[in-house]
Amino acid sequence: xxxxxxxxxxxxxxxxxxxxxxxxxxxxxxxxxxxxxxxxxxxxxxxxxxxxxxxxxxxxxxxxxxxxxxxxxxxxxxxxxxxxxxxxxxxxxxxxxxxxxxxxxxxxxxxxxxxxxxxxxxxxxxxxxxxxxxxxxxxxxxxxxxxxxxxxxxxxxxxxxxxxxxxxxxxxxxxxxxxxxxxxxxxxxxxxxxxxxxxxxxxxxxxxxxxxxxxxxxxxxxxxxxxxxxxxxxxxxxxxxxxxxxxxxxxxxxxxxxxxxxxxxxxxxxxxxxxxxxxxxxxxxxxxxxxxxxxxxxxxxxxxxxxxxxxxxxxxxxxxxxxxxxxxxxxxxxxxxxxxxxxxxxxxxxxxxxxxxxxxxxxxxxxxxxxxxxxxxxxxxxxxxxxxxxxxxxxxxxxxxxxxxxxxxxxxxxxxxxxxxxxxxxxxxxxxxxxxxxxxxxxxxxxxxxxxxxxxxxxxxxxxxxxxxxxxxxxxxx
Amino acid sequence: xxxxxxxxxxxxxxxxxxxxxxxxxxxxxxxxxxxxxxxxxxxxxxxxxxxxxxxxxxxxxxxxxxxxxxxxxxxxxxxxxxxxxxxxxxxxxxxxxxxxxxxxxxxxxxxxxxxxxxxxxxxxxxxxxxxxxxxxxxxxxxxxxxxxxxxxxxxxxxxxxxxxxxxxxxxxxxxxxxxxxxxxxxxxxxxxxxxxxxxxxxxxxxxxxxxxxxxxxxxxxxxxxxxxxxxxxxxxxxxxxxxxxxxxxxxxxxxxxxxxxxxxxxxxxxxxxxxxxxxxxxxxxxxxxxxxxxxxxxxxxxxxxxxxxxxxxxxxxxxxxxxxxxxxxxxxxxxxxxxxxxxxxxxxxxxxxxxxxxxxxxxxxxxxxxxxxxxxxxxxxxxxxxxxxxxxxxxxxxxxxxxxxxxxxxxxxxxxxxxxxxxxxxxxxxxxxxxxxxxxxxxxxxxxxxxxxxxxxxxxxxxxxxxxxxxxxxxxxx
Numbered sequence: 001x002x003x004x005x006x007x008x009x010x011x012x013x014x015x016x017x018x019x020x021x022x023x024x025x026x027x028x029x030x031x032x033x034x035x036x037x038x039x040x041x042x043x044x045x046x047x048x049x050x051x052x053x054x055x056x057x058x059x060x061x062x063x064x065x066x067x068x069x070x071x072x073x074x075x076x077x078x079x080x081x082x083x084x085x086x087x088x089x090x091x092x093x094x095x096x097x098x099x100x101x102x103x104x105x106x107x108x109x110x111x112x113x114x115x116x117x118x119x120x121x122x123x124x125x126x127x128x129x130x131x132x133x134x135x136x137x138x139x140x141x142x143x144x145x146x147x148x149x150x151x152x153x154x155x156x157x158x159x160x161x162x163x164x165x166x167x168x169x170x171x172x173x174x175x176x177x178x179x180x181x182x183x184x185x186x187x188x189x190x191x192x193x194x195x196x197x198x199x200x201x202x203x204x205x206x207x208x209x210x211x212x213x214x215x216x217x218x219x220x221x222x223x224x225x226x227x228x229x230x231x232x233x234x235x236x237x238x239x240x241x242x243x244x245x246x247x248x249x250x251x252x253x254x255x256x257x258x259x260x261x262x263x264x265x266x267x268x269x270x271x272x273x274x275x276x277x278x279x280x281x282x283x284x285x286x287x288x289x290x291x292x293x294x295x296x297x298x299x300x301x302x303x304x305x306x307x308x309x310x311x312x313x314x315x316x317x318x319x320x321x322x323x324x325x326x327x328x329x330x331x332x333x334x335x336x337x338x339x340x341x342x343x344x345x346x347x348x349x350x351x352x353x354x355x356x357x358x359x360x361x362x363x364x365x366x367x368x369x370x371x372x373x374x375x376x377x378x379x380x381x382x383x384x385x386x387x388x389x390x391x392x393x394x395x396x397x398x399x400x401x402x403x404x405x406x407x408x409x410x411x412x413x414x415x416x417x418x419x420x421x422x423x424x425x426x427x428x429x430x431x432x433x434x435x436x437x438x439x440x441x442x443x444x445x446x447x448x449x450x451x452x453x454x455x456x457x458x459x460x461x462x463x464x465x466x467x468x469x470x471x472x473x474x475x476x477x478x
Numbered sequence: 479x480x481x482x483x484x485x486x487x488x489x490x491x492x493x494x495x496x497x498x499x500x501x502x503x504x505x506x507x508x509x510x511x512x513x514x515x516x517x518x519x520x521x522x523x524x525x526x527x528x529x530x531x532x533x534x535x536x537x538x539x540x541x542x543x544x545x546x547x548x549x550x551x552x553x554x555x556x557x558x559x560x561x562x563x564x565x566x567x568x569x570x571x572x573x574x575x576x577x578x579x580x581x582x583x584x585x586x587x588x589x590x591x592x593x594x595x596x597x598x599x600x601x602x603x604x605x606x607x608x609x610x611x612x613x614x615x616x617x618x619x620x621x622x623x624x625x626x627x628x629x630x631x632x633x634x635x636x637x638x639x640x641x642x643x644x645x646x647x648x649x650x651x652x653x654x655x656x657x658x659x660x661x662x663x664x665x666x667x668x669x670x671x672x673x674x675x676x677x678x679x680x681x682x683x684x685x686x687x688x689x690x691x692x693x694x695x696x697x698x699x700x701x702x703x704x705x706x707x708x709x710x711x712x713x714x715x716x717x718x719x720x721x722x723x724x725x726x727x728x729x730x731x732x733x734x735x736x737x738x739x740x741x742x743x744x745x746x747x748x749x750x751x752x753x754x755x756x757x758x759x760x761x762x763x764x765x766x767x768x769x770x771x772x773x774x775x776x777x778x779x780x781x782x783x784x785x786x787x788x789x790x791x792x793x794x795x796x797x798x799x800x801x802x803x804x805x806x807x808x809x810x811x812x813x814x815x816x817x818x819x820x821x822x823x824x825x826x827x828x829x830x831x832x833x834x835x836x837x838x839x840x841x842x843x844x845x846x847x848x849x850x851x852x853x854x855x856x857x858x859x860x861x862x863x864x865x866x867x868x869x870x871x872x873x874x875x876x877x878x879x880x881x882x883x884x885x886x887x888x889x890x891x892x893x894x895x896x897x898x899x900x901x902x903x904x905x906x907x908x909x910x911x912x913x914x915x916x917x918x919x920x921x922x923x924x925x926x927x928x929x930x931x932x933x934x935x936x937x938x939x940x941x942x943x944x945x946x947x948x949x950x951x952x953x954x955x956x
Contacts, residue, residue: 032600032603032604034549034550034596034599034600035554035557035599036550036552036554036587039550039552040550041547041548041549041550041600042547042548042549043547044545044546044547044615047545047546047547047548048545048546050548051546067522067525067526068522068525068526068529069519069520069521069522069525070519070520070525070528070620070638071512071519071520072512072514072517072518072519072636073551073589073620073622073636074514074517074573074636076513076514079513092579092580093579094579095552095575095577095578095587096575096576096577096578097573097574097575097576097589098574098575098576098577099573099574099576099586100573100574100624101570101571101572101624102570108577109514109573111551111575111589118512121512121513122510122512122519125510126510137522141620142548142551142619144551146578146579158550158551158552160548
């Protein structure tokens, strides 16, 4: 018989959260390092999570009327330079193509760090009349940003994402689109990924290069750091002016249309790991888990066990569930640990005694709860339990968020609360960038968002004491 | 009322086939030019065709056990150079990244023209034991080849494709995989795209850089030129040796595994256009058409017409069909021409008289046939007609293929047949590259494939008169 494989060990998250995270990424076989610094290999299990996210999110995009397209991956330098704020933000982290074959190029091209400029050039060509609006496009692709540091899923030089780019006749419509797409992201995080979010607006300092306003969803990780999980930008007509995009309106006037863009990336997978994972490994939300139920036969070589396990697998698959039956020669104990590491939401154990009693055991990954379930009503029980896993995961993450929001009334207090507890620190704020800079320098926190759900905590800015305009969230972010 | 839009005119294919092709690409809004030479914009309608191909083909891949992954888009020059034949073939058409941000890179990176080297590096890291085999990976992505000339879908500097990369314990298994995947492509072309193919092997001269054997499917276009529609490569253990990939077999010996790769690209869309299109525009195979049925209401503003049209649309959608109802103010005549241009397989006309009689008219795009159909059995009729459209398109294309295969027994005859008829010229061949070079120089044809279905046309090579080894197909190819 084959030698038993080792059960992989990972670092406890309480001992070293960063190492725990890297261990999970590697041991659950989500991702691997390549020979280029900062560029990663999405392995089958990690990529399958992204495929499931893509599949479900794409359907939500299409419901809003968005259409998928694919634009070139290279941007001529002159095109990138057309919008001043935009190029200032992105040029320092562009990878530049300077040679084609053996010839030096007349103009260098950057690999897209984002595609606003390419979309604008195309919009210039295809938008002429009010009948051509709105244009609501989306692109699934990878982008490159030549970052100095990297971390699996959270910061790559190349990462997979989607970028929506839309053009509208009026500013109001474009603002509505910006909000609509932020809500699509927020609902997706909560209803599909079981990740509660805070919805709000970025400060001018933190907004996207070239945008008039950036909306964001911010999540809280296990270690009480913040993760920006998705953003949606309102551009006004700034790019349209820079790229000479006009349409003839119903009164026969030439006017510039208004623009948005919005994106999420594979960093969502990092968010899933750090929101739900535990010291046994990954814990996957059932709706995007590549394997929703793993079947582990017990006393596998006893007569009838494998046959029954295969029949059970077929029944579950026929009901549309993603199922794996592990028939390998490893011990059940090894298999339990392996699929816990991989975060499979439900484990189904089936042995000779179960078969005698026409039942099986279902074990929840999120809390270890065992249920004995009749094989006659297995599909129903499995679906009910998967819903329970989702709800349990969401409730736990929501508690972690709610219990880690702290109010502060001075910079000192904000700093102390962050050091003692982490989490989001809420304060009133005057709206000045100078106060954001002080918060960063003295307390190590950036502004995360000005939440849409405002509360009046007081009249004065916690940093400078001047009259406050808004309540704002601060945090240490990935 | 809005001014009637112009019906777009295209060049007749008999007048100028190349211009007809470009017109269809543009006027059916499949693709657009970008500001970078040779790089194209896949517009929503063109991209939707690719999405449908992807969706159906991916399911076929997964049935064979392939798993999707995503590898970095950049290849360090030293990595590309590890396999000598491979780098010789691809280096001349690589785009090179030499700058990251403002820093010159120590080593330059090429944007992947294909990813064998990246997969091999990863296989080196993850394959250790016979238990790790086979590895069957696939990647959907874009690749770059710095070509001098370009043509929509057929030759891009950047194009979308999939590339499968697999590793197997034995040469036999790898050869089986190479054939299996060629058959997946061939069956897909025939059963989904209604494009008949010829299956065969490439000569050594035409095979993939670094491969031991390349299998191919070759299609015939309307203008009787050949299109290579998909290829599958057997690498032996050449790359495995170059990249130090070993596994320990069951006898505890270290051995190199055997490798394959296989790919199709958006050039398939070019094939669809040139196989099925006509002087009214695109003709799309029903299985991948973004819109399978377009509903054109007649006398749209008469009471009850739009309501009924919407109800009919809902019924068809509920049955899983892709349906568009055009409620715009354009005339029915304009709409007929527009959706003919876009190649929608079935047009459904519905006016007050039809509604009175509880019927509608279904018109086939491929041959213009009209059927009056009861609304009570509409879904069934529509599905039956779509099958008929597919079968009709396939039969027509098969005739075009079968009627344009000519036998030649001398080089002179081959040349004359190609000049007079185009198509595939079949000859016997001695196996020498010198004869391929002569055929190219004197008759302007390349070898397309050595078909798996061999026939004995004679004993001697048509070019040199030496003893023949195989029957071979020659043609002028895209």
